[in-house]
Amino acid sequence: MSxxxxxxxxxxxxxxxxxxxxGAGNAATALAKMISKKVDMKVPxxxxxxxxxxxxxxxxxEMEVVGIFFKLEGEIEGSIMFVLDxxxxxxxxxxxxxxxxxxxxxxxxxxxxxxxxxxxxxxxxSSLSSLSNLDIKISVPSLALDMAGAILSVPAIHFGLIGDKxxxxxxxxVEEFEKDSVNxxxxxxxxxxxxxxxxxxxxxxx
Amino acid sequence: xxEMLKVGMADLKVAKYPNALTxxxxxxxxxxxxxxxxxxxxxxxxxxxxxxxxxxxxxNIAKFADTAIAKxxxxxxxxxxxxxxxxxxxxxxxxxxKFSSGNDMMKIGLRNAEAVRxxxxxxxxxxxxxxxxxxxxxxxxxxxxxxxxRIKTIGHGVKEV
Numbered sequence: 001m002s003x004x005x006x007x008x009x010x011x012x013x014x015x016x017x018x019x020x021x022x023g024a025g026n027a028a029t030a031l032a033k034m035i036s037k038k039v040d041m042k043v044p045x046x047x048x049x050x051x052x053x054x055x056x057x058x059x060x061x062e063m064e065v066v067g068i069f070f071k072l073e074g075e076i077e078g079s080i081m082f083v084l085d086x087x088x089x090x091x092x093x094x095x096x097x098x099x100x101x102x103x104x105x106x107x108x109x110x111x112x113x114x115x116x117x118x119x120x121x122x123x124x125x126s127s128l129s130s131l132s133n134l135d136i137k138i139s140v141p142s143l144a145l146d147m148a149g150a151i152l153s154v155p156a157i158h159f160g161l162i163g164d165k166x167x168x169x170x171x172x173x174v175e176e177f178e179k180d181s182v183n184x185x186x187x188x189x190x191x192x193x194x195x196x197x198x199x200x201x202x203x204x205x206x
Numbered sequence: 207x208x209e210m211l212k213v214g215m216a217d218l219k220v221a222k223y224p225n226a227l228t229x230x231x232x233x234x235x236x237x238x239x240x241x242x243x244x245x246x247x248x249x250x251x252x253x254x255x256x257x258x259x260x261x262x263x264x265x266n267i268a269k270f271a272d273t274a275i276a277k278x279x280x281x282x283x284x285x286x287x288x289x290x291x292x293x294x295x296x297x298x299x300x301x302x303x304k305f306s307s308g309n310d311m312m313k314i315g316l317r318n319a320e321a322v323r324x325x326x327x328x329x330x331x332x333x334x335x336x337x338x339x340x341x342x343x344x345x346x347x348x349x350x351x352x353x354x355x356r357i358k359t360i361g362h363g364v365k366e367v
Binding site: 051052054055060061062064067069071109139140143144145146149150151152153154156157160161162163164168 | 261303342358
């Protein structure tokens with residue numbers, strides 16, 4: 001059992017924040033390439049929240065949001081989820097494919113979002129992989145459009161195995177030209193044992 | 207005036223007539239609703255995991271099916287409910303994300319539902335309504351006046367059980 005995670009102490013938080021920073025930076029670069037536009041990223045906000053507060057940052061437990069979920073495979077086990085509100089999801093699709101109709105989130109919009117999520121989470125995890133010298137890959141994506149509370153119950157339950165808090169990294173991407181901003185949250189969810197492996201590889205004394 | 211009291215994630219509450227209880231956006235978690243028809247005392251727990259026994263950090267009793275149900279029964283008894291005459295209704299336990307090679311954690315909704323059924327049966331509480339499974343979220347509202355449980359979803363309708 002990891003004792004580090006129970007505390008989420010300041011050193012661990014700093015390391016996870018830095019991972020978030022670099023990972024999201026990589027993701028922003030990937031996004032910029034994908035849409036052939038300059039994309040800025042605000043400094044990620046790392047939040048350690050109680051379960052009850054989690055859905056509030058996305059507009060409340062009943063707010064409809066998009067979650068794209070990946071399993072982590074390789075030397076660490078766990079998962080990563082990218083969550084964004086429906087407005088941001090629509091903007092992201094429109095940035096990628098201008099002119100496409102996203103009314104009602106049709107199949108086409110879903111597969112576009114899965115692909116965007118794949119690229120963002122993939123570049124996030126590949127930077128984590130090179131930072132830690134661990135072989136980590138992501139699975140194929142699984143997407144859900146539903147109540148924030150329901151979607152976030154998935155990472156909350158995983159974190160629930162080790163404590164009563166959840167760690168989320170908020171990223172805001174801003175497309176330079178039209179100043180369209182897209183708000184998304186990465187939630188990295190290593191399995192209990194993998195936390196120690198990950199932090200150990202990053203040089204954190206446990 | 208009746209009030210609608212909110213039960214959060216890993217939380218439990220008891221209410222008396224004419225108040226109601228609600229929990230918003232249940233995913234793989236389970237909303238456990240208990241009702242004493244004679245006194246119209248109701249209780250609701252929003253649990254996240256099946257058992258406190260396999261977890262080291264288990265101080266939050268409302269998080270686990272076993273400890274949450276025990277506490278809910280104690281609290282309802284204190285309010286004057288007859289815990290031998292309770293009926294149960296449960297909702298939630300969905301699998302929000304699908305994977306072909308699912309490990310156990312991906313099927314946590316299913317395991318939660320099984321655990322809740324077993325524990326309620328140990329306490330001899332009949333389950334009169336069971337709306338679990340699927341791949342969508344649920345908001346539930348539980349009314350002390352009638353014992354009716356209203357289940358709301360996005361895209362899967364509203365029903366009362």
